[in-house]
Amino acid sequence: MAKQRMLRQICILALLPIALHAQQSQFSEWKIDNDPALTPAAPPAWDDFAIGSVSVVRLPDKWAMLYEGVSLSEDDKAHAFGVAESSDGVKWKKRSENPVFSPATHEWEIATAPDIAKWQDGWIAVYVVNRALTFEENSSEKVNLPRESIWLARSADGLNWEPVGEIKALPFQPTRHAAPLPCIYADAGALQLWWIGESEQGPVLLHSTSRDGENWSKPNPQLTKEIDAREMACARVRSSGDYYILTYVALDEKNGPRLVIKVSQNARTWMASGPPEFPLPAYFARSIDWQQAAPSVVFTKEGARLFYIDILFAKNTEQPSPRRDPVRGAVLRTAFCPKK
Amino acid sequence: MKCCRLLGLCLLLTTTAHGQSDTEPVPDLNSRTADGFLVKCYWVGTYKCVEKFEGQGVTDLFGQALSPVCGKATTTASIIITEEVDNSGQRRAVVRAGTWASKFTGLYYWFKNGKRVAAGPGGSGGGRIPTSGEGAPTVSLTHGPDTAGIHLGWTESDALAFDSKYLPLKLVMGGPNPLGIGPSGTHRPHLELDTKEKTERRKAHVMGMMAIEEPVQAGRNTVIQQEWGDPGSDWYAQWTMTRACEYGKVKLVTPRGDPRTAPRAPAADPCSSPAPATVDGQNEFTFTCGSPGKLEIDFKASVTPSSAINSVRDRVSFTIDPIAGSTLQWDPSNPNGKATISGGFLVAKATFTRLPLKNDDFGLKTVQLLLDGKLCEKTLVEIFFPKFGINHPGGVVGDPNWFYYWQEGQVCGIAPTDEFDGTKPQNYIAYSRPSEDSKVRLCPPVALTNQGPITYAGASPWGSVIGCGTGRGIKKVAEVLEHERKHISIYQTYHAGIVANPGTDSDKDHVPTANEATDAGVKSNPANSDTFNVATTMSFPGYKGYGDDEIRCRTNERNLTIPYYPKKDWANPGCQSKQRYGPTR
Secondary structure, eight states, X not given: OHHHHHHHHHHHHHHHHHHHHHHHTTBOOOXXXXXXXXXXOSSSSTTSSEEEEEEEEEOSSOXXXXXXXXXXXXXXXXXXXXXXXXXXXXXXXXXXXXXXXXXXXXXXXXXXXXXXXXXXXXXXXXXXXXXXXXXXXXXXXXXXXXXXXXEEEEESSSSSEEEEEEOOSSOOOOOSSOOOOOEEEEETTEEEEEEEEEETTEEEEEEEEESSSSSOOOOEEEEGGGTOSSEEEEEEEEEETTEEEEEEEEEETTTEXXXXXXXXXXXXXXXXXXXOOEEOOGGGGTOGGGGOOOOEEEEOSSEEEEEEEEEEESSOOSSOOTTTSOEEEEEEEEEEEEBO | OHHHHHHHHSEEEEESSOBOOTTSOOOOTTOBOTTSOEEEEEEEEEEEEEEEEOOOOOSSHXXXXXXXXXXXXXXXXEXXXXXXXXXXXXXXXXXXXXXXXXXXXXXXXXXXXXXXXXOOOBEEEEEEOOSSSTTOOEEEEEEOSSEEEEEEEOOOOGGGEEEEEEOOEEEEEXXXXXXXXXOOSTTOEEEEEOSSOEEEEEEOOOOOEEEEEEEOOTTSOEEEEEEEEETTTTEEEEEEEEEEOSTTEEEEEXXXXXXXXXXXXXXXXXXXXXXXXXXXXXXXXXXXXXXXOEEEEEEEXXXXXXXXXXXXXXXXXXXXXXXXXXXXXXXXXXXXXXXXXXXXXXXXXXXXXXXXSSGGGSEEEEXXXXXXXXXXXXXXXXXXXXXXXXXXXSSSTTSOHHHHHHHHTTSSOOOTTOEEOXXXXXXXXXXEOTTTOSOEXXXXXXXXXXXOOEEEEOSTTSOEEEXXXXXXXXXXXXXXXXXXXXXXXXXXXXXXXXXXOGGGSTTOSSSOXXXXXXXXXXXXXXXXXTTXXXXXXXXXXXXXXXXXXXXXXXXXXXXXXXXXXXXXXXXXXXXXXXXXXXXXX
């Protein structure tokens, strides 16, 4: 009996790569849509310079996203969040109530990188608040303040948001290549928070849970090199039935940054699955600051739809870099990978 | 053919030394220069650069002595360029005027041992930008039928430099070691901060910008926005360049910007007298505390070129949305919002008298800048009431504005029957009289900050309970209402039964014995009226007799069911004002 069980397990394990390969080959190639999904508004507007980052969800009757809008004027650069909706994930319309959430409470705060999830009867969002260069560090206390903090916000209807508070009990330290960009979803009555951080052994994928959004479990780390030999950034984890789906940006020195999708049944053993890797614009690898725009992937029965930020450079250079070359804004692009 | 047509359309205009002297006024749009060129357009640019310098130096003592001075350099600049054409069609671009300012601040040394030490005052400088010669930018423009481009070249130079003072480091032999860099003791060198300032010449960090084939729309300015780096990193720069080709282009100075994302208002008590003066760009305005309350708005617009101001004055006006229940009056010199000139700007003053009756009549209003009756520009402002004033037009005279409007506007759960009581001692937050009615009486401190969380410890095995909310402003009001309504609910639920059968509440704490294990999720001792020592914890002996009633009200504050709406709060300070108080929007 034990021998038969072992034989069955060997057969299953042997077939697993085939099954996954079969699943992978169920998807065709990525095709980028010609027109951007979302563009900045005509100035002057609260989002007249760039679309900063997005979190996209698919609801029973529509698609919705919370997006970061950036305005640039001779006075300052300001970030806030707005809502856009779509019937098909391709053509999007901004809500007239925008901006729906302006979390920054000081001129030197930059609110960015929102990620949203349905929670209880409403919505919950996690977002990052960065400290801008204009912050006056006129005391040693201020000098030692962390540059980024992670916050939660809640909304009953997705349009009226209120900050819940800063998540202080968890460590959010950037790695050499990745800023802390937590993602959030609700599963089995608990909030699940995932992010990439630093540990003594190297970069890790961290996971913490909470039943109330206030008290978080001690993070469970996994070295990113166990998931991918390449440097990882912008991790997004979602649960789908019996599986966990991990999307992230792999910083491949030879082939450039790529959007990778992997699945796992136990949230530890991650296998490449689904659509092929998507080559992202080269500047994703250039500067940790511009990785503050994690791509968002939504799966449908027809295939996978990817949303990513495309920076617009003022000059056509071969390998543009946001640090060196002038940026004239950013748009949201979308690509689709159909199932065969 | 196609090639020739393209060349004909994309004429490249270059000037490297074409500037005007500092004393010449900038020529008007559509005017002729002395050498026969017609000024077709202005290019008006603003530049900002912030750079942080940080470094800890190398480890060894002599390396530490060479630690660079850390600090932050901020540079701003503005520039006006004219795009001109002569009768033969030859075009040129001329740098007409500009200013720059730069400062190096927050100087410190950062040593390998982690110590940070202030390193001197730094410095600042500024002035006019040279329009020719050293330090002058170079500019070339391109244009097509519906595109325009600019290449502005600019490099650091001694012409845009300033002195910065810093304290150098010095090696000292023997004696105490105040910085802890290097060993202490006789004949041992260590590092100290020199007390004599040194001066270094710093160049302002300026850079050019380039834009090609920017789309141009008839009748509208072309706005080019570019940035480098990231304001969240250690370096950030931005250029905003506007091409204006219409005569006498006007632009709003006050109000300006979206008050929801970039609020601007004076940092002052709205009840101060005289009322705080309008600041440039202000987009949040608050009624005064006088009776009747007044709201003064000083509108301001700029004209490009500034020399055209006289010719456009009589054509410019401002408008603002009405505030229901408040009377709008324009200054006598600005009938119907018509602009006058003051200090080189187009200005007008409007005064609203009397606060509106309804909470919803505060908030977002649209301001428009009109030229010849046509819309030039519009922006939003937010209108607030002074939180602690008492000059609302309805309700009970003497009630604070926050009470009146938060009740009228259903902002945080104040019922129509609830009342304000300002006669109680200062420590009274709110109270109810369940034996008389279901009203809650709110007292002044309820609009401030709640005192929680507080741990109330009971004797073993009852454990401890955490009570009291942490809200500010409208959220505290909601928490306190939750608290008082629980008192009322306990009375209404249990009192009649206890009166009929006193034995059901043996410890006489208003909660029947049968309910002490479960009511409000608290498990209290049916033989102790104050299981969790609320009286001792709050230093109020009166709670001794009904502490188990009181603790349930305090825990309910932390399980808030009464909704509150930050987006309906138009108090200043409040949830949406620049001086924030309360849950944010």
